Amino acid sequence: MEDRFKNYVIGVDGGGTKTVAALADLDGKILKLGRVGPSSPRNVGIKRAAQNIAQAIKKVFKKGKNGRILSAFVGLPAVEEEYRNKKGEIKKALLKQKKISAILRGKVTIGSDQIVAFRSGTDERDGVLLIASTGCAAHGWKGEKEVKCTGWGWLADEGAAFWVGQKAFQAILKELDGRGPKTLLTKIVSQKLKVKTKEGLSAKIYSKNPTEILPLLSAFTDNAARKGDKVSRGILTEAAKELALSTKTVIKKLKFKNQKFPIVLVGGMFKSNIILDTVRKEVKKVAPAAQFIQSPKAPAIGAVRLAIEKLNE
Numbered sequence: 132m133e134d135r136f137k138n139y140v141i142g143v144d145g146g147g148t149k150t151v152a153a154l155a156d157l158d159g160k161i162l163k164l165g166r167v168g169p170s171s172p173r174n175v176g177i178k179r180a181a182q183n184i185a186q187a188i189k190k191v192f193k194k195g196k197n198g199r200i201l202s203a204f205v206g207l208p209a210v211e212e213e214y215r216n217k218k219g220e221i222k223k224a225l226l227k228q229k230k231i232s233a234i235l236r237g238k239v240t241i242g243s244d245q246i247v248a249f250r251s252g253t254d255e256r257d258g259v260l261l262i263a264s265t266g267c268a269a270h271g272w273k274g275e276k277e278v279k280c281t282g283w284g285w286l287a288d289e290g291a292a293f294w295v296g297q298k299a300f301q302a303i304l305k306e307l308d309g310r311g312p313k314t315l316l317t318k319i320v321s322q323k324l325k326v327k328t329k330e331g332l333s334a335k336i337y338s339k340n341p342t343e344i345l346p347l348l349s350a351f352t353d354n355a356a357r358k359g360d361k362v363s364r365g366i367l368t369e370a371a372k373e374l375a376l377s378t379k380t381v382i383k384k385l386k387f388k389n390q391k392f393p394i395v396l397v398g399g400m401f402k403s404n405i406i407l408d409t410v411r412k413e414v415k416k417v418a419p420a421a422q423f424i425q426s427p428k429a430p431a432i433g434a435v436r437l438a439i440e441k442l443n444e
Contacts, residue, residue, distance in 0.1 A: 137156070137198035137199075138156075138157055138198060138199060138200075138201050139154055139155065139156060139157070139162075139192070139198055139199070139200055139201065140154075140155050140156075140157065140200065140201060140202045140203065140204075140435060140438035140439055140442070141153065141154055141155070141188055141191065141192065141200055141202075141203040141204075141235075141435075141438060142155065142203070142204050142206075142247070142431050142432070142433070142434025142435035142436070142437065142438050143170075143184055143187060143188065143203070143204070143205040143206065143431065143434055144206055144244060144247050144248075144429070144430040144431040144433070144434050145169075145170035145171065145180065145183075145184060145205065145206060145207040145208065145244060146169060146170065146171060146208060146244065147169055147171040147173075147174050147208055147265070147266075147342075148168075148169055149166055149167070149168065149169060150166070150167050150168065150169065150170040150183050150184055150186075150187045151164060151165070151166050151187065151429065151430070151431045152164070152165045152166075152184070152187035152188045152190060152191050152431070153165075153191065153429070153431035153432065153434065153435050154191035154192050155435040155438075155439075157201075157439060157442075159432070159435055159436060159439060161429075161431070161432060161435065162191075163190075163191040163192075164191065164429070164431065165186075165187045165188070165189075165190025165191040166187065166190075167183050167186045167187045167190070168183050169183065170183045170184050170187075170207060171207065171208040171209060172207060172208070172209055172210075172214050172217070172221065173208060173209040173212075173213065173214070173284075174208075177217070177220060177221055177224050178224060180207065180221070180224075181221065181224035181225045181227070181228055182228065184205060184225055184228075185225065185228035185230045185231045186230070188203070188230075188231045188234065188235075189230045189231060189234075192234055200234055200235060200236075200238065201238065201442055202238050202239075202240075202438040202439065202441045202442050203235055203238060203239040203240070203438055204239075204240045204242060204247070204434045204435070204437040204438035204441060205221075205225070205239060205240070205241050205242070205434070206242050206243055206244040206245075206246065206247030206248075206430070206433070206434050206437075207221070207241065207242075207243070207244055208243075208244050210241065210242060210243040210244070211243045211245060211270070211279055211282075212282070212283065212284075218241040218242075221241050222239060222241050225239065225241075226239070240437070240438070240441055242437065243270075244430070245260055245262065245268055245270045245279070245282075246260075246270075246272070246433070246437065247430050247431075247433040247434045247437065248260055248262055248395065248397045248426070248430045248433060249270065249272070249395050249433065250432075250433035250434075250436045250437055251395070251397070251426045251428050251429065251430045251431075251432050251433035251436075252393070252395035252396075252397070252424040252425075252426030252428070252433075253393045253395055253424060254436070255392070255393050256272060257272055257273045257274065257392060258271065258272065258392045258393040258394065258395065259271040259272075259378060259381055259382060259385075259387070259392065259393070259394045259395070259421075260394075260395050260397065261374060261377070261378050261394060261395070261396050261397070261410070262282070262397045262398050263290060263291060263292075263374055263396070263397075263398040263399075263400035263401060263406065264291065264292060264397070264398035264399050264400060265285075265291060265292050265293055265342065265346045266282060266284070266285060266288040266291045266292075266293065267281055267282060267288045267289070267290050267291035267294075267374060267377070267398070267400075268280070268281055268282025268288075268377075269281060269282070269374070269377035269378045269380070269381045270282070270381065271381040271382065271384070271385045271387070272385075273385040273386070273387065276385060278380075278381045278384045278385055279381070280377040280378075280380045280381050281373075281377040285341070285342050289370075289373035289374075289377070290370040290371065290372075290373035290374035290377070290400075291346075291370075291400065292345075292346035292349035292350075292399065292400055293341075293342060293345050293346050293349075294370060294373075295346075295348070295349035295352055295366055295367065295370050295400075296344075296345030296346050296347065296348035296349050296352075297345055297348075298352075298366045298369070298370075299316050299320065299348040299349070299351065299352045299363070299366060300332075300336060300345065300348060302314050302316055302362050302363075302366065303316050303317045303320055303329075303332065304329055304332075304333075307329040307332075308329070311362075312361075312362055313362075314355065314360055314361075314362035314363065315355040315358060315359075315360035315362075315363065316348075316351065316352060316355045316360065316362060316363055319351045319354055319355050320332070320348060320351050323347075323351055349400065350399075352366055352367060353367060353402070353403040353405070353406075356403070356405055364405060367403055367405040367406055367409075368405060368409055370400070370406060371405060371406045371407075371408075371409030371410050371413070372409065372413060374400075374406070374410050375409065375410045375413030375414050376413075378394065378410070378414050379413070379414060379416075379417050379418075382414070382417060382418050382421075383417065387418055387421070388417055388418050389420070390418075390420060391420040391421075391422065392418075392420070392421060392422065393421075393422050393423075393424050394414065394418075394421050394422065394423050394424065395424045395426050396410075396423060396424065396425045396426065397426050397430065401425060407425075411423055
């Protein structure tokens with residue numbers, strides 16, 4: 132069947148490690164996905180981010196063969212932080228890419244990866260997102276009001292995988308120095324990273340980009356906690372309480388406490404039962420009617436939904 136007369140939208144979920152573009156029909160059905168490298172302006176700069184976004188879009192749509200694109204929504208990290216006033220610059224850099232300039236024809240919106248992640252789990256416009264992955268952020272929307280808490284980069288992402296990995300690294304060195312309790316973490320991490328001494332561990336950690344290696348220790352921490360390690364359980368419980376604190380702060384500022392609203396949970400940290408159960412328990416103390424949603428869908432579906440909504444504005 133000829134599809135040259137069909138209309139489509141494109142949703143892009145940009146990230147620090149990968150960029151995923153989704154081609155969808157006007158009902159939101161995803162027809163094709165394209166994945167390339169990172170597109171976080173914070174990590175790779177605006178020019179490189181635009182190049183990778185363009186490459187991802189090109190993978191899912193070719194001009195003249197697949198109809199036309201009516202709307203595109205691109206969600207990127209750091210847009211709500213230091214790049215809030217540079218959305219126009221990012222859009223301009225993207226539309227300069229020859230691969231896709233004729234495809235988009237200016238019909239593109241630059242937004243946050245956080246709103247994309249939120250909408251991947253719900254059709255509601257009001258609610259709260261809690262991301263807990265390498266980094267973390269709590270973000271809420273209610274009418275025209277918007278509140279964000281934490282998510283200020285790896286130096287201040289309390290409760291995220293990087294933060295947990297850092298705590299695990301410290302706990303291991305405390306044991307090996309003789310200034311802290313014994314922990315199963317020491318054995319597990321030594322085996323996984325193939326090191327035998329604290330000097331070897333230190334060299335392993337510092338020889339790599341800390342944002343790449345420290346988050347790996349969070350999975351080892353959960354593994355140790357599942358086996359009953361008290362130190363690991365303590366680290367994960369503290370992480371969960373930090374995540375819950377950020378979420379509760381957003382809830383209070385948006386006056387959601389006595390209302391029914393969705394909380395979309397996104398990120399690998401929620402694979403930990405300690406993290407998931409503790410966050411739920413702590414948040415329910417202030418918002419008993421909150422509905423927790425663990426988004427099973429790729430975040431790109433959120434960008435698709437936002438692209439479709441732009442058609443009606």
